Amino acid sequence: MKKKFALMLAVSMAVGTVLTGCGDAAGKAADTQANEAEGAQAEDAAQEAETGAAESTDAAAETDGAGTDGDAAAAGAGASADTGLVYAVEAGSAGEAAAQDNGLQTNVVASQADALMEVAAGTSDAAIIDLLMAGAMIGEGTSYPGLTHTTELTTEEYGVGCRKGSDLASYINAVFGESYADGSMKETAAAYGVQEALVEQAEAEFTASAEDSDVAYIQEKGSLIVGITEFEPMDYQDESGEWVGFDADMARLTAEKLGVEAQFVVIDWDNKIMELESKNIDVVWNGMTLTAETTSAMECTNAYCNNAQVIVVPAE
DSSP, X not given: OHHHHHXXXXXXXXXXXXXXXXXXXXHHHHHXXXXXXXXXXXXXXXXXXXXXXXXXXXHHHHHHHHHHHHXXXXXXXXXXXXXXXXXXXXXXXXXXXXXXXXXXXXXXXXOXXXXXXXXXXXSSSEEEEEHHHHHHHBSTTXXXXXXXXXXXXXXXXXXXXXXTTOTHHHHHHHHHHHHHHHTHHHHXXXXXXXGGGBOOOOOOOOXXXXXXXXXXXXXXXXXXXXXXXXXXXXXXXXXXXXXXXXXXXXHHHHHHHHTSEEEEEEOOGGGHHHHHHTTSOSEEEEEEEOOHHHHHHSEEOOOOEEEOEEEEEEOO
């Protein structure tokens, strides 16, 4: 009996030891799995953090790049004109309007020729004038060899201005069409170096006003009074004091076809509309830019020349 009891006790103890050992192994396995899971979670978290940091870095780099591009664009826009300089401009001109649009400090003078004199004398840092005038007046072999033009601030077109409602604009359009077709307009443009700027002219028919005709008024008084400023190569005086230039020659041709004499009168360009309305002049024919102001206040012809406003500075 004692032997049987002892044997049973030994078996019981052995089973307990085995069970205890299994429990320890299971616990260790569970602990190991938990640790591995925690490690995986930690690793995932670390990777996510690293990825997030990389994305943040990329985003920051993109932002920096955008800022750089923006700065470059702003710099490029500002490069067109230096706001720290003083620009000589003709009163009431497209050059003055371009300066105002670009927020530039101006020295307003009576003519574009005066604007060039300001730069040559050093009393203004730069000037804004018509490209066609710059081609004739600055650079080697011209009146101002020490000046050069840089940025083109605008592109525009020239037209001739008449009194609002005047049939003279229609008459001039007919002259333009005829002279372009027969080649005389191109020959005149070539004589003054503006042939590349010439705008093709379509055939046009003159339509007279039934009442208050300007053409009839001009023919009755026997003169076409042309308002101008000193503006080579459009209107300027030669050595004998005669007014010549592309505009002057075309105005003279128109007067001839009207059967009257062309008379050239120097006007204050800023007052050109008032000069027309008061009948001190019959037409503004002086490289006039077709702006919203001029086309609303005057009866304007078709565009006949392309142009631009350019910045003129000392060549050095």
